[in-house]
Structures are given as structure tokens and as C-alpha cells.
Amino acid sequence: MRPGDPDAVEQLFDAVAPRYDRLNDLLSLGLHRHWKRQLVRSLRPVAGERWIDLCCGTGDLALELGRCVRPAGAVVAIDNAAAPLDLARQRWNGQPWLPVEFVQADAQTTGLPPAAADGVVMAYGLRNLADPEQGLQELHRLLKPGGRAGVLDFNRLPASGFAADFQRFYLRRMVVPAASAVGLRDQYAYLEKSLERFPNGSEQMAMARRVGFAKATHRSLMAGQMGLLLLSRER
Numbered sequence: 001m002r003p004g005d006p007d008a009v010e011q012l013f014d015a016v017a018p019r020y021d022r023l024n025d026l027l028s029l030g031l032h033r034h035w036k037r038q039l040v041r042s043l044r045p046v047a048g049e050r051w052i053d054l055c056c057g058t059g060d061l062a063l064e065l066g067r068c069v070r071p072a073g074a075v076v077a078i079d080n081a082a083a084p085l086d087l088a089r090q091r092w093n094g095q096p097w098l099p100v101e102f103v104q105a106d107a108q109t110t111g112l113p114p115a116a117a118d119g120v121v122m123a124y125g126l127r128n129l130a131d132p133e134q135g136l137q138e139l140h141r142l143l144k145p146g147g148r149a150g151v152l153d154f155n156r157l158p159a160s161g162f163a164a165d166f167q168r169f170y171l172r173r174m175v176v177p178a179a180s181a182v183g184l185r186d187q188y189a190y191l192e193k194s195l196e197r198f199p200n201g202s203e204q205m206a207m208a209r210r211v212g213f214a215k216a217t218h219r220s221l222m223a224g225q226m227g228l229l230l231l232s233r234e235r
């Protein structure tokens with residue numbers, strides 16, 4: 001499958017959705033929850049604010065943000081694939097007091113009004129977009145003046161070195177075999193392909209500045225395996 005092909009990506013995540021949470025827990029040994037918490041902590045959402053979770057998947061971040069901004073705040077969670085969004089809504093049904101609304105839309109062209117949010121997050125989404133720069137531009141458009149945003153994803157590493165060797169070993173020898181066992185080999189083989197076209201940390205910062213962010217910092221997590229891009233509209 002060609003990374004960045006919108007229809008193929010949507011089909012992929014519809015197919016993966018029923019197994020996504022379990023595989024995520026298994027393959028990261030639960031660490032994805034820790035990285036997501038780090039993302040949220042870095043951005044400090046507070047009660048009463050409005051937040052947007054782009055590429056929300058099954059809703060981990062949207063629900064966590066809902067807990068931070070309740071009771072008077074609001075979260076809009078966006079994904080373009082129906083199956084993960086259905087699962088996110090089912091999870092929300094168990095905690096309907098959280099102020100979260102789920103919307104099916106493209107993260108690059110959400111259709112939401114400009115300056116709609118105090119904060120925007122995107123976890124493991126940017127890499128999948130047809131045009132990551134357009135995704136960052138939309139993220140910038142959605143933020144109010146003073147708004148902040150965070151993008152969490154795999155870290156694109158230089159081709160050689162221990163961290164890159166480990167990443168290749170992990171993706172080829174752990175992720176793909178585990179996914180193959182539940183019939184999702186091709187879908188998870190896509191992960192490594194999608195990383196090949198993904199900008200590295202410095203390129204992401206440059207991209208963020210091009211679309212108007214005054215401040216962009218990228219730091220790696222877990223010995224370089226993951227990357228966290230933190231963005232502010234103002235200095």
C-alpha cells in the first residue's frame with residue numbers, strides 16, 4: 001500500500017480498528033499510554049478550555065482531554081475512518097459526562113471554524129496524512145491566539161545507528177509478526193513504509209514555522225524511538 005493514499009489509509013484503519021487497542025498495548029508494553037500522558041502534561045489543558053484531537057482513533061486522548069477540561073470545557077475528536085470513531089463513541093458511552101463530541105472528517109480540512117480551540121493534539125496521525133504540512137497548517141488555523149498544540153508520533157531516525165537498528169528490528173521482527181498472527185500483516189508492514197516518507201524532528205520544526213507557528217520544539221522519547229513536537233502560536 002502507498003503511504004499517504006487517503007482512501008487506502010482510511011480502509012487500513014477501518015480494518016485495524018477492532019484489534020488496534022490490544023495490539024497497541026501489547027506492542028508498546030502499555031507505554032503508548034505513558035507517551036500520551038506526557039503529551040497531555042506538556043500542554044496543560046485546564047477546566048473550561050476547548051480542545052481538538054485530530055486523528056483521534058479509538059479516543060484515548062480525546063477522553064483524557066475531556067477529563068481535563070470538564071465540566072465547562074469541550075473536546076472535538078476527529079477521525080476520517082468510521083470504525084475507530086465508532087469504537088471511540090462506544091468508549092465514551094461508558095462515561096457520557098465527559099464533554100467530548102466525535103466527528104468524521106479529514107484532519108487536513110476539518111471544516112471547523114478558525115481559532116476554535118485553546119489546544120490541538122494529534123497522536124500517530126501526522127505520518128498518515130497525504131500532506132503532513134497541510135495537517136500542521138490546519139492545526140495552526142484551528143488554534144486561538146495563545147493556543148498550543150502537540151504532535152506525537154514515531155521518530156524518523158537517520159538510517160544508521162543503534163536507535164535506527166532497534167527501530168527496524170522492532171517494526172520488522174516484533175510488530176509485523178504480532179500483527180500477522182491476527183491477520184493484519186500488510187496493515188502493520190505499512191508502519192515502516194509510512195516512516196520512510198515522514199519528516200524528521202528538524203524538518204517537522206521547519207514545517208511548523210513555515211505554516212506560522214512562532215515556537216516549535218521537537219524532542220525524542222524512549223531513546224529516540226518516539227518524537228514529540230510541541231507548538232505555540234505565540235512566543
Ligand SMILES: C[S@@+](CC[C@H](N)C(=O)[O-])C[C@H]1O[C@@H](n2cnc3c(N)ncnc32)[C@H](O)[C@@H]1O
Nearest residue numbers: 013055056057079080081084106107123124128
Ligand atoms: C495510528 S492511529 C492513531 C489513533 C490515536 N490518535 C492514538 O494515538 O491511539 C491513526 C488514526 O488517524 C486516522 N487518520 C488517518 N488519516 C486521517 C485523515 N486524513 N484525517 C483524519 N483522520 C485520519 C486513522 O483513521 C486512524 O484512526
